[in-house]
Each structure stands twice: as C-alpha cells, then as structure tokens.
Amino acid sequence: MREPVQNVALSGGAVRIIDQTRLPGELVYLDLRTREELYEAIHSLRVRGAPAIGIFAAYAVYVLAAEYDPADFFPALDRDCDYLISSRPTAVNLARQVERMRALAHAMKGQPQETILSALRAEATAIHQEDIAMCRAIAEAGLGLLHPGDTVLTHCNAGPLATSEYGTGLGPLMLAAERGLDIKAYVDETRPLLQGARLTAWELQNAGIDCTLICDNMAALAMQQGKIQAVLAGCDRMAANGDAANKIGTMGAAILAKHFGVPVYILLPSSTIDLSCATGADIPIECRDGEEIRAKWYAQPMAPAGVKCWNPAFDVTDHTLITAIVTEKGVLYPPYEGQLAALFGNKEETE
Numbered sequence: 001m002r003e004p005v006q007n008v009a010l011s012g013g014a015v016r017i018i019d020q021t022r023l024p025g026e027l028v029y030l031d032l033r034t035r036e037e038l039y040e041a042i043h044s045l046r047v048r049g050a051p052a053i054g055i056f057a058a059y060a061v062y063v064l065a066a067e068y069d070p071a072d073f074f075p076a077l078d079r080d081c082d083y084l085i086s087s088r089p090t091a092v093n094l095a096r097q098v099e100r101m102r103a104l105a106h107a108m109k110g111q112p113q114e115t116i117l118s119a120l121r122a123e124a125t126a127i128h129q130e131d132i133a134m135c136r137a138i139a140e141a142g143l144g145l146l147h148p149g150d151t152v153l154t155h156c157n158a159g160p161l162a163t164s165e166y167g168t169g170l171g172p173l174m175l176a177a178e179r180g181l182d183i184k185a186y187v188d189e190t191r192p193l194l195q196g197a198r199l200t201a202w203e204l205q206n207a208g209i210d211c212t213l214i215c216d217n218m219a220a221l222a223m224q225q226g227k228i229q230a231v232l233a234g235c236d237r238m239a240a241n242g243d244a245a246n247k248i249g250t251m252g253a254a255i256l257a258k259h260f261g262v263p264v265y266i267l268l269p270s271s272t273i274d275l276s277c278a279t280g281a282d283i284p285i286e287c288r289d290g291e292e293i294r295a296k297w298y299a300q301p302m303a304p305a306g307v308k309c310w311n312p313a314f315d316v317t318d319h320t321l322i323t324a325i326v327t328e329k330g331v332l333y334p335p336y337e338g339q340l341a342a343l344f345g346n347k348e349e350t351e
C-alpha cells in the first residue's frame with residue numbers, strides 16, 4: 001500500500017507543506033506562519049492544485065487567527081481572509097474554503113476566542129477530511145471508465161500533491177495500481193511550469209505506475225497512433241454548464257481528443273464547482289509573469305531579454321468537448337447543466 005503524501009498539514013502553530021517548486025529534485029517541507037509566507041506559498045505555487053490550496057488556506061486562516069489580539073479579532077480575520085483569497089483567482093476552492101472559515105467565525109461572534117479558535121481548527125480539519133473522502137470516491141468512479149491495458153493522457157498535476165491522498169485526475173491510476181490493474185499513462189510535461197514533468201511523473205513513478213513523459217505538442221501524434229484511450233484531467237473551477245477551467249493546455253488536449261475520438265474525462269470534487277458562473281466565460285483566468293515562459297527552469301533564458309510574453313495559467317474546456325464529468329457523486333454524462341445544479345445546488349456561492 002502506498003504511503004499517503006502529506007502535502008498539507010497542521011504542525012503546531014504553522015501550516016506544513018511540501019514545497020512543490022523543489023520537486024522532483026528535493027523533498028523539502030516548509031513550516032509557514034506569517035500572512036506573507038502563507039500568501040507567497042500559494043502565489044508562487046509552493047502549494048498548488050485547486051483542492052490543496054483550499055485546504056491549505058483553511059489551515060492558514062486558523063493559524064493566523066490563533067495569533068490575533070482579541071480586541072482586533074474580526075477586523076484582522078477579514079483582512080487576512082481577503083489577502084489570502086487575492087493570492088490566486090481561478091481555483092474556486094481557495095475563496096470557497098476561506099469564506100467557509102470566515103463565515104463560521106462570524107457566526108460565533110460573542111463567544112470566547114478559545115471556542116472560536118477550536119471551531120476553526122475543527123473546520124479546517126473537516127475540509128481536509130472531506131477532500132480525502134471525495135478523492136477516494138472520484139478515484140473509484142473514474143476507474144470504472146477505464147479498462148485494464150488502457151493508456152491515458154494526463155495534463156498538469158491532479159494527483160495527491162494537488163489534492164489529498166488519491167488525487168482527482170490521477171485517482172483512477174492510483175487505485176488501479178493498488179489493485180494490480182495495468183493502466184499506463186502518457187504525461188504531458190505541461191509548459192511552462194512543468195507540473196506534469198516535475199510532479200505527475202514523480203507521483204506516478206513513486207506509485208509504481210508505468211508512465212511516459214511527452215512534450216505537450218506530442219499528444220496529437222500519440223493519439224493519432226492509437227496510443228491513448230482516454231484523457232484524464234482535474235479542474236480548477238467548473239461552471240454551471242460544465243465548462244471546465246484547468247491548467248493551460250487542457251483545452252488543446254480536449255480538442256485533439258475530439259478529433260481522434262478519444263474520450264475526455266474531467267475529475268473534480270464538488271468543492272470545485274461554481275454554480276454562480278453560468279459558463280466558462282465567467283471564470284477569471286490568472287495571467288502570470290512572462291518570465292516563467294522565457295527563463296524559468298532554464299540554466300539561461302531561452303528567449304531574448306525584453307521579448308513580450310503572454311502567460312495565461314488556465315484555459316476553459318468547453319462542456320461539449322467533455323465526454324463525462326466525474327465527481328464524488330459518480331459519473332455524469334451530457335447535458336451537464338441541469339444535473340450539476342440538481343446535485344450540487346446547495347453549495348454556497350462564492351462571489
């Protein structure tokens with residue numbers, strides 16, 4: 001049995017993470033305490049993946065609140081919640097879990113600070129435990145869509161590092177490996193930040209899963225040659241109609257898959273569904289520093305200094321390109337709109 005990856009945990013008065021920017025070279029844990037450290041860890045992708053940043057931010061709210069002066073508790077809480085939410089815009093889990101923590105504290109106004117703090121700690125732990133259970137259920141439902149002998153294409157990293165334990169997009173692979181089923185993966189390297197090469201390949205290798213790294217622009221040929229039986233991807237925010245924002249390049253993989261008749265499965269927990277977005281056009285897309293394209297990960301810059309770079313971190317895969325959506329409640333087939341609202345309509349709205 002695999003050892004679960006402890007990518008995010010509470011550790012005394014700190015949030016402990018694996019610094020994902022150091023993988024695969026080094027496995028380094030960081031204990032983060034200050035609001036600036038906590039914000040920076042999300043913004044610079046030391047902790048990343050939609051569910052993981054939601055869990056991390058929930059623990060962060062508790063760790064910060066534990067240090068507040070009682071006279072300034074609620075103004076400080078509101079200031080820090082807003083600050084954490086501003087660290088990244090696309091994954092709805094971040095704002096959703098921070099707002100859940102904030103709402104709980106506000107609902108307890110007037111109670112002793114110690115009581116509020118222990119409730120915040122319990123709530124953050126509950127958010128984490130819920131994600132573990134959802135990932136397990138997603139892995140089980142997703143595995144039902146695959147067959148022994150299949151090879152899937154993955155994009156970005158939707159494994160244990162990005163979530164809890166099984167992961168979402170990688171969950172079926174992890175579960176298959178545990179059960180001795182032969183399911184292999186082609187791993188998109190995922191330019192420009194290489195979450196596929198650095199993190200997915202590392203996780204799959206550690207789990208003993210047969211994986212082959214490819215550059216993103218090799219997926220079309222792999223599909224044309226019949227090497228891929230399904231595309232599995234996670235999600236950062238899903239709109240009410242099933243449009244799915246995920247790592248830049250997911251849309252391209254889905255368009256290729258449609259051309260070559262390969263099914264596309266998007267795997268996500270309900271904490272990533274945002275019914276307040278009618279369509280993907282309502283989802284904010286993070287745009288990051290162009291230096292990530294030009295120079296990051298290279299010993300020397302690979303483009304001239306001063307060249308203009310455009311670096312959107314996510315794209316939206318249209319619901320018409322998605323063969324099935326896999327959540328903790330099972331597998332949904334089109335049309336998604338009414339089904340998502342019926343199943344998840346009681347989720348709180350974030351914006």
Ligand code: MRU
Nearest residue numbers: 048049050156158162234235247
């Ligand atoms: O910029 P990142 O690395 O945080 O982007 C993450 C992704 O796009 C993942 O695929 C997504 O969060 C799903 S993780 C279960």
